[in-house]
Amino acid sequence: MKMQQIPWDLRRRGLKDSIRHDKRVKDAIRKNLKELIAEENIITSDGKKLVKIPLKYLDQYRFRYGTPGNATGQGKGQPGDVIARDSANAPGMGPPGDNPGGDIYEAEISLEELTNMMLADLALPWFEDKKTHQIKTTTYRYDEIRTKGPMSNIDKRRTLLENIKRNAAKSEPKVADLCEEDLRFRVWSVKEELQANACVYLLMDRSGSMTTEKKYIAKSFFFWMVRFLKLKYNTVDLVFIAHDVEARVVPEKDFFTISNSGGTLCSSAYQVALDHLKKCHPRDNWNNYLFHFSDGENQEEDNSTCKDLIQDLLTHCTMIGYGEINYQDDASFYGLVKPYSPHWSTLYKELKTVDSKRFITTIIKQKEDVHNALQHFFSRKEARRQ
Amino acid sequence: MSFPEQRANAIKELATDLGLDFFETIFEIVPFDIMVEIAAYGLPTRAQHWSYGKVYNRERIHGQMGLSKIYEIVLNNIPAYAFLLDTNSDVTNLLVAAHVYAHVDFFKNNIYFADTNRNMVNEAVEHAILIDEFIEKYGLEAVEHVMDIGFAVDRHVDVHKGLQRKPYPPRQVVEQVRKVKEYEDIFGDDAFMVSRAVVGGKMPPHPEKDLLWFLATYAPIEPWEQSVLEIIRKESMYFYPQFETKILNEGWASYWHAEVINHYLLTPGEMIEFGVLHSDVVNPGGRMGVNPYYLGYKILVDIEKRWDKMYADGESKITGKQKIFEIRTLENDVSFLRNYLTKELAEKLELFTYGYACDHHPHNKRLCPKCGEIAVKSRSLDDVVESLIATRFNYGVPRILIREISSDGTMYLEQERSDHRGLDMKYSQKTIDYVHQLWKRPVHMVARNEQMKEVTIRSST
Incomplete structure (x- = not known):
């Protein structure tokens, strides 16, 4: 019998291909951002730094069965006895192949990376410099060398140079006898840059007609918007307003978990926003942005009031966005059937007559459209220099 | 750890004495990561592809979580190679060596x-080197893509036609001299002595099962792409016998490790360890799935007992042992x-078949109260056997044939009539598109969908 033990540790084929698989998974994420954008795990990640995206191992397509066959089990029981529900723990019944059904592999990806991938090329449009600067962006820069400092910041190059210099003074120019006086450290200083002020108003319809799915759309839009604002602009004031027939300013964390009931009067939210704007964020000092999501099922007599308020708000805002969540049923929402051609709500028709290129509207028919809406609202538009 | 050589040699001698007849076998002791790697690739060095990385990743996570443990891998080769995990105990290695x-x-x-x-x-090492060369020349993406396609149809090979096949004869009219029948010569025309026949008129002449071979031979692809497909086909053919003999092979190995160790002198403590390990290897499995090691082992033990009895009663000329060697x-x-x-x-093992309680497709969540319920279907022997062999059949994939290549080059595939289960339409569409990317001309397939309706899937674009 031959026994061998060779240095296997040098082999890393599996690791290499596994990294390649990871890379392909990330490419797939990039390609499927539109689908991922409404992924529940991410939206509800609650501000964790790393999100685990439940990814299936990359599919390898082949001909396989789509209808379940019978499988073999063992134990007591008569024909007809129910032994399980659903196929989750019935390994033999799914389509056969290499992949056991529903095998999930969690790609750990930082929320920041993901946000970057999704929203890299977005910006607040028509952003203007204002009189007073309030937004502070802080950056750290290594710009000084000292003889004392934390060891982790040691500047190796300068330290060695000092050492050579010291030895050269003794006419032996070489690296030797490193001592404390040779050590050099890099030290950073904090730079603060001031940016113009921005404030974003987020308005959400929470009336009875906003079903869980519709609300979910609005939430995922706002979730990504908030992520992107926090990523790009260190400090942005966010004002959250929820409304049914009445509107009120709510804290961020309530806004994302709000429940729905009641009728709809969109004007109520516009009124609250307008009052808040005038009081806290005057146009002279602030870039104000307002985004409203609704299903458009507004009381008809309220529509003209809404239009007037929007006109009024436009004089206080850099931009207003209105998104209408408008889909027929769950099947089209989840992409199972073709989305129907939209019929715009009466509110939309009314608002459409607002004549300003800074009033931007969009319609969301299925969850992939959230991505389009973000792109639509936040494409770069240069401000006129004041 | 190392495995004392004299103990290993004792196992080898015992196995030979008991009648086993094997190739020279080289044992290598490897760390966990390498064990997982060999298990994922199936061979110690094989052409790189991300799909192996996927399996490697999954197996490693399972191993670390303690969900699965690989004690041993053995390769069909001369000499045979066996890999033992470096953390195996002595007793484990004794059992594994016999196995x-x-x-x-x-x-x-x-x-x-x-x-x-x-x-x-x-040869797999050579394949790996060749693939590496292709990657250098044509780029990772391009080579990977052809491999993706190859792997999509790698189980659609025809083992009965063999590895080496000649292309079909080209379409031509051949003249064959035939036997002159009585009285024909009175017409005095030589033309009667020859008959004309069209050879290779239809392409392929018979429905073709070996998709991989057909694509490698007839698709308008570059020579290197052809080599990639041939490599995949070769390796797929190599693994096929292991697929079709899984239950018997594992049963056989489990039978013999028990047999060999029973003849080997273990200390009482080691005997207990062996007992625990053996019962773990041949554990019955769960209620929803039968462990192939267990099933094969139980059937072999049963056969031995029955034939021994028949031999004793004079009903059989061979003993139980001889019978299982024959099997x-x-x-x-x-x-x-x-x-x-x-x-x-089957009754003693309490085997049954199970399946969805109603006929509605599992995608339909709630059409009747029984939807989603999984129930015992049958305890009859025929049903149990059929459900067991269903997964052992045709490399575990649906039976797809190339029916015809039409004059404009369109490839017509079909799912065999006797294949009674519908196909996964999404996967089929993607696979058809893959085939199309090599074939370059339209590809159509007639198959049954999830609702068992006949549909034609066409390559997109």
Whole structure:
């Protein structure tokens, strides 16, 4: 019998291909951002730094069965006895192949990376410099060398140079006898840059007609918007307003978990926003942005009031966005059937007559459209220099 | 750790004395990561592809979580290679060594392995080098893409036609001299002596099962792409006998590790450890799935007992031992289960078939109260055997044939009529598109969908 033990540790084929698989998974994420954008795990990640995206191992397509066959089990029981529900723990019944059904592999990806991938090329449009600067962006820069400092910041190059210099003074120019006086450290200083002020108003319809799915759309839009604002602009004031027939300013964390009931009067939210704007964020000092999501099922007599308020708000805002969540049923929402051609709500028709290129509207028919809406609202538009 | 050589040699001698007949076997002791790697690739060095990385990743996570443990891997090759985990205890290695020798005996003697490539360990290395060269020349993406396509149809090979095949004869009219019949010569015309026949008129002349071979031979692709497909086909053919004899082979190896160790002198403490390990290897499995090691082992033990009794009663000329040696030579899983799983044994093992309680497709969540329920279907022997062999059949994939290549080059595929389950439409569409990317001309397939309706899937674009 031959026994061998060779240095296997040098082999890393599996690791290499596994990294390649990871890379392909990330490419797939990039390609499927539109689908991922409404992924529940991410939206509800609650501000964790790393999100685990439940990814299936990359599919390898082949001909396989789509209808379940019978499988073999063992134990007591008569024909007809129910032994399980659903196929989750019935390994033999799914389509056969290499992949056991529903095998999930969690790609750990930082929320920041993901946000970057999704929203890299977005910006607040028509952003203007204002009189007073309030937004502070802080950056750290290594710009000084000292003889004392934390060891982790040691500047190796300068330290060695000092050492050579010291030895050269003794006419032996070489690296030797490193001592404390040779050590050099890099030290950073904090730079603060001031940016113009921005404030974003987020308005959400929470009336009875906003079903869980519709609300979910609005939430995922706002979730990504908030992520992107926090990523790009260190400090942005966010004002959250929820409304049914009445509107009120709510804290961020309530806004994302709000429940729905009641009728709809969109004007109520516009009124609250307008009052808040005038009081806290005057146009002279602030870039104000307002985004409203609704299903458009507004009381008809309220529509003209809404239009007037929007006109009024436009004089206080850099931009207003209105998104209408408008889909027929769950099947089209989840992409199972073709989305129907939209019929715009009466509110939309009314608002459409607002004549300003800074009033931007969009319609969301299925969850992939959230991505389009973000792109639509936040494409770069240069401000006129004041 | 190292495994004392004299103990290992004792196992080898015992196995030989007990009648096992195996190739020279080289044992290598490897760390966990390498074990997982070999398990994922199936061979110690094989052409790189991300899909192996996927399996490697999954197996490693499972291993670290303690969900699965690989004690041993053995390769069908001359010499055979066996890999032992470096954390195995002595007793584990004794059991594994006996188990390995039985597998190698099976590789050497089972007729389904007769044509396998016994130099695959080395050839796979050559394949890996070749693929690496292609990657350097044509880029990772391009090579990976062809491999993706190859792997999509890698189980659609025709083992009965063999590895080496000649292309079909081209379409031509051939004149054959035929035997002159009586009185024909009175017409005095030579033309009567020859008959014309069209050869290769239809392409392929018979429905073709070996998609991989057909694509490698007839698709308008570059020579290197052809090589990639041929490599995949070669390796797929190599693994096929292992697929079709899984239950019997594992049963055989489990039978023999028990047999060998029973003849080996263990200390009482070691005996207990062995007992625990053996019962773990041949554990019955869960309620929803039967462990193939267990099933194969139980059937073999049952056969031995029955034939010993028949021999004693003078009804059989051969003993139980001789009978199971005959079975290891002649059977594969399908024939093994059909011929030797008896009604009595199936009842004793309490085997049953199960499936969805109603006929609605599982995608439909709630059409009747029974939707989503999984119920015991049958305890009849025929049903149990059929459900067991269903997964052992045709490499576990639907039976797809190339029916015809039309004059404009369109490839017509079909799912065999006798294949009674519908296909996964999403996967089929993607696979058809893959085939199209090599074939370059339209590809159509007639198959049954999830609702068992006949549909035609067409390659997109």
